[in-house]
Amino acid sequence: MVQINMQEREISLKVVYYGPALSGKTTNLQQIHSLIEAGTRGEMLTLDTADDRTLYFDFLPVHFDIHNGFSVKIKLFTVPGQVMHKSTRKVVLSGADAVVFVVDSQASSTTANSYSWRDMESNLTANSIDADAIPKVIQLNKRDLPEAQPLEEYEAIWPGIQRIPAVANTGEGVIETFRASLHGLYGSLNDEHRFGERFGLDEAQFVKSVLREFPRSNR
Numbered sequence: 001m002v003q004i005n006m007q008e009r010e011i012s013l014k015v016v017y018y019g020p021a022l023s024g025k026t027t028n029l030q031q032i033h034s035l036i037e038a039g040t041r042g043e044m045l046t047l048d049t050a051d052d053r054t055l056y057f058d059f060l061p062v063h064f065d066i067h068n069g070f071s072v073k074i075k076l077f078t079v080p081g082q083v084m085h086k087s088t089r090k091v092v093l094s095g096a097d098a099v100v101f102v103v104d105s106q107a108s109s110t111t112a113n114s115y116s117w118r119d120m121e122s123n124l125t126a127n128s129i130d131a132d133a134i135p136k137v138i139q140l141n142k143r144d145l146p147e148a149q150p151l152e153e154y155e156a157i158w159p160g161i162q163r164i165p166a167v168a169n170t171g172e173g174v175i176e177t178f179r180a181s182l183h184g185l186y187g188s189l190n191d192e193h194r195f196g197e198r199f200g201l202d203e204a205q206f207v208k209s210v211l212r213e214f215p216r217s218n219r
C-alpha cells in the first residue's frame with residue numbers, strides 16, 4: 001500500500017518477491033543487500049530453516065533520499081515457496097505495490113512455476129489487489145543450469161510481461177530486475193498519486209536517484 005507521509009517527507013512502498021520454493025527469492029534480497037551502500041539498507045531479516053528454505057519470509061528495508069528532501073522507503077519481502085505455506089504467502093502479499101516473480105528456469109520446475117503463478121494471482125485477488133494491474137516483473141532465474149529452458153518458451157506462457165534472465169547467486173540480473181520493478185512502481189505512483197507532478201520527478205529521474213545507491217553493482 002503506497003503510503004505518502006508529507007510530514008515525514010517519506011514515501012513507503014512494498015515489493016514482494018514471489019515464486020516456487022528454491023527459485024532464488026532469498027538470494028535476490030541477499031544480493032541487493034550486499035550491493036547497496038551500508039547507510040541505505042536496513043538489516044536483512046531472514047527466517048530460513050536449516051535446509052535453506054524460507055520459513056515465513058525474508059525482509060529487507062531499503063531507504064533512498066530522492067529529491068526535495070523526500071525519501072523513498074522500499075520494503076522488500078519474499079514468500080515461503082512450499083505449497084503448504086499458502087496462508088503465509090497471502091499475508092505477506094497484503095498491501096503489495098509491485099511483485100517480482102522469480103522463475104526457476106529448469107525444465108523440472110515448469111509445473112511448480114505455473115502453480116506458483118496461479119497461487120500468486122489468487123492470493124492477490126484475496127487481498128483485493130488487481131492481479132492484472134499491479135506492476136509485475138518476471139525474473140527467469142538459474143540461467144546457468146544445463147536444464148534451463150530456452151528463453152523463448154516463456155513468451156507463450158507470460159506474453160507481454162517483462163522477463164529478465166538472471167543468475168541470482170552471482171548477482172547477474174538482480175539489479176536489472178529491481179530496476180524494472182522501480183519503473184513499474186513509478187507508473188502506479190504516477191497514475192494513483194500524480195507522483196511526477198507532486199514531487200517534480202519523472203520516471204527516469206526517480207529510477208536513477210534510487211539506483212545511485214548501488215555503486216558497487218557497476219551497472
Ligand SMILES: Nc1nc2c(ncn2[C@@H]2O[C@H](COP(=O)(O)OP(=O)(O)O)[C@@H](O)[C@H]2O)c(=O)[nH]1
Pocket residue numbers: 019020021022023024025026027028052053054078081141142143144145166167168169170
Ligand atoms: N545454480 C544456481 N543456483 C541458484 C541461483 N539462484 C539461487 N540459487 C541457489 O538456489 C538455492 C535456493 O535459493 P533461495 O534463494 O534460498 O530460494 P528461495 O526458496 O526462492 O528463497 C540456493 O542454494 C541458491 O544458492 C541461480 O541462478 N543458479
Ligand SMILES: [Mg+2]
Pocket residue numbers: 025026027052053054078079080
Ligand atoms: Mg527463501
